Amino acid sequence: MTAKKILEVKNLNLAFNAGKANEVKAISNVSFDIYEGEVFGLVGESGSGKTTIGRTILKLYTPQSGEITFEDHNVLKMSASELKTFRKDAQMIFQDPQASLNGRMKIKDIIAEGIDIHHLAADKNDRDVQVERLLELVGLNKDHSSRYPYEFSGGQRQRIGIARALAVRPKFIVADEPISALDVSIQAQVVNLMKKLQKQEKLTYLFIAHDLSMVKYISDRIGVMHWGKILEIGTSDEVYGHPIHPYTKSLLSAIPIPDPEAELARQPIDYDPSIETDGQKRTMHEIQPGHLVLSTDEEAAEFMKG
Numbered sequence: 212m213t214a215k216k217i218l219e220v221k222n223l224n225l226a227f228n229a230g231k232a233n234e235v236k237a238i239s240n241v242s243f244d245i246y247e248g249e250v251f252g253l254v255g256e257s258g259s260g261k262t263t264i265g266r267t268i269l270k271l272y273t274p275q276s277g278e279i280t281f282e283d284h285n286v287l288k289m290s291a292s293e294l295k296t297f298r299k300d301a302q303m304i305f306q307d308p309q310a311s312l313n314g315r316m317k318i319k320d321i322i323a324e325g326i327d328i329h330h331l332a333a334d335k336n337d338r339d340v341q342v343e344r345l346l347e348l349v350g351l352n353k354d355h356s357s358r359y360p361y362e363f364s365g366g367q368r369q370r371i372g373i374a375r376a377l378a379v380r381p382k383f384i385v386a387d388e389p390i391s392a393l394d395v396s397i398q399a400q401v402v403n404l405m406k407k408l409q410k411q412e413k414l415t416y417l418f419i420a421h422d423l424s425m426v427k428y429i430s431d432r433i434g435v436m437h438w439g440k441i442l443e444i445g446t447s448d449e450v451y452g453h454p455i456h457p458y459t460k461s462l463l464s465a466i467p468i469p470d471p472e473a474e475l476a477r478q479p480i481d482y483d484p485s486i487e488t489d490g491q492k493r494t495m496h497e498i499q500p501g502h503l504v505l506s507t508d509e510e511a512a513e514f515m516k517g
């Protein structure tokens with residue numbers, strides 16, 4: 212991992228329907244950084260705010276407060292030309308490849324949409340060549356470029372979604388639960404492909420997932436979310452090997468173990484969320500180098516002893 216930050220998120224707050232009776236505080240004071248060339252995994256149960264963070268970073272939602280910096284540019288205050296570059300550099304891979312591909316468009320036109328918008332092809336032939344290269348890159352047959360999405364399986368459609376994201380040669384990708392809609396049998400293939408492409412194309416990912424084993428496998432560092440807050444951040448090995456926050460401990464204790472004997476002995480740990488609702492002020496404390504936990508000063512001192 213290089214030391215240069217590609218993305219900095221500071222004190223981000225976002226509420227849907229702000230000020231109304233149905234207000235939902237989706238992100239509360241969230242801060243984290245992503246370094247160039249790393250995979251940062253965001254895990255947490257459904258509704259914890261993962262998708263909202265991903266979409267806010269890509270400027271699809273506007274937060275009430277906070278800062279987002281991408282390659283030293285303030286994302287929330289970009290000029291039109293900065294925004295155009297940002298829209299090329301930062302891409303998204305969606306959860307449901309079925310819903311995210313326009314069924315009436317040929318694969319080659321879906322993949323080349325960004326190439327056309329950003330004028331990245333010299334001519335029609337160059338466009339075709341680029342699409343063929345992308346199809347091969349994601350493990351699909353280049354002769355299938357004139358087919359339609361319905362002619363492909365779920366896993367193949369997600370490969371098309373990946374090719375579409377890569378077409379504009381991005382630097383950063385928000386992958387929002389890219390495998391959750393796929394058959395378990397092909398989830399690993401798609402994650403392996405994403406991992407290979409990340410290395411090969413020197414990409415940085417924000418990888419959103421609630422499947423903890425996949426996120427551990429692909430991520431360099433992990434942020435654990437609950438109720439709109441990031442509770443713990445650390446390297447995958449640290450967070451999985453030495454979880455500190457009671458919520459992370461509980462989350463990890465719920466993962467089934469493939470070994471039958473170990474599975475029988477597994478003790479799920481209950482979580483008492485009063486640690487989040489007692490009204491005390493909590494900030495991120497570095498308990499171990501690079502391993503941060505949302506806590507009061509007293510809790511942090513206890514965690515450090517532990």
Ligand SMILES: Nc1ncnc2c1ncn2[C@@H]1O[C@H](COP(=O)(O)OP(=O)(O)OP(=O)(O)O)[C@@H](O)[C@H]1O
Nearest residue numbers: 227235237255256257258259260261262263264421
């Ligand atoms: N457009 C919206 N309008 C109102 N509330 C929303 C909207 N989008 C999300 N929410 C709410 O914001 C909270 C966070 O949702 P979000 O989708 O970010 O969670 P998530 O962790 O990504 O969940 P999932 O894994 O189910 O996608 C939830 O309470 C959700 O109901």
